[in-house]
Amino acid sequence: DAKTTQPTSMDCAEGRAANLPCNHSTISGNEYVYWYRQIHSQGPQYIIHGLKNNETNEMASLIITEDRKSSTLILPHATLRDTAVYYCIVRVARTSGSRLTFGEGTQLTVNP
Amino acid sequence: DTGVSQNPRHKITKRGQNVTFRCDPISEHNRLYWYRQTLGQGPEFLTYFQNEAQLEKSRLLSDRFSAERPKGSFSTLEIQRTEQGDSAMYLCASSLEGFNSPLHFGNGTRLTVT
Numbered sequence: 001d002a003k004t005t006q007p008t009s010m011d012c013a014e015g016r017a018a019n020l021p022c023n024h025s026t027i028s029g030n031e032y033v034y035w036y037r038q039i040h041s042q043g044p045q046y047i048i049h050g051l052k053n054n055e056t057n058e059m060a061s062l063i064i065t066e067d068r069k070s071s072t073l074i075l076p077h078a079t080l081r082d083t084a085v086y087y088c089i090v091r092v093a094r095t096s097g098s099r100l101t102f103g104e105g106t107q108l109t110v111n112p
Numbered sequence: 113d114t115g116v117s118q119n120p121r122h123k124i125t126k127r128g129q130n131v132t133f134r135c136d137p138i139s140e141h142n143r144l145y146w147y148r149q150t151l152g153q154g155p156e157f158l159t160y161f162q163n164e165a166q167l168e169k170s171r172l173l174s175d176r177f178s179a180e181r182p183k184g185s186f187s188t189l190e191i192q193r194t195e196q197g198d199s200a201m202y203l204c205a206s207s208l209e210g211f212n213s214p215l216h217f218g219n220g221t222r223l224t225v226t
Binding site for chain 2: 032034041042043044045046049051085087091092098099100101102103104105
């Protein structure tokens with residue numbers, strides 16, 4: 001599975017945009033980039049995913065570079081409730097399986 | 113709530129006992145996944161089903177672990193002769209078919225083996 005590299009931790013001020021980077025330089029052309037987050041004692045929560053184009057939903061925006069070797073998750077107006085571990089995952093495009101392989105993620109702390 | 117439901121939320125058992133966890137996926141999802149998560153680590157894949165067929169198993173899934181999804185709806189994960197190393201959060205997820213379909217996770221069952 002394509003490996004991702006994320007910073008171990010980041011801080012953000014409440015109300016500001018949180019920009020979480022991810023490197024995935026070995027990604028293949030048909031592999032999706034997925035983002036999940038996990039708040040303590042809860043299961044991972046799906047945020048967004050994309051293949052080539054930038055994506056936006058009610059939670060976040062996903063910016064994927066043209067060469068697809070890196071991406072950035074943007075939380076436009078971070079709140080205290082966005083404090084969580086954020087996982088960037090490259091999902092292998094198998095016809096069978098296609099499970100998600102989690103790394104260690106980025107601990108985002110939103111400060112008041 | 114139409115999300116993934118897991119029961120029980122917490123289970124404390126003595127070493128050597130058998131335990132069983134249940135997962136009820138989102139109703140229209142034909143894929144169901146089990147993961148295990150230990151403190152400070154990301155979730156690790158254990159196994160997955162498409163309908164009632166178990167299509168992939170991780171090497172983490174020892175002979176003491178068995179998962180079933182008999183009617184292609186809910187699933188159970190049984191651990192026989194529990195060991196202290198089995199203490200973890202057991203997560204279930206479901207999805208539609210296809211790698212463009214996100215997995216949706218439940219809130220897990222936390223197992224403590226004493």
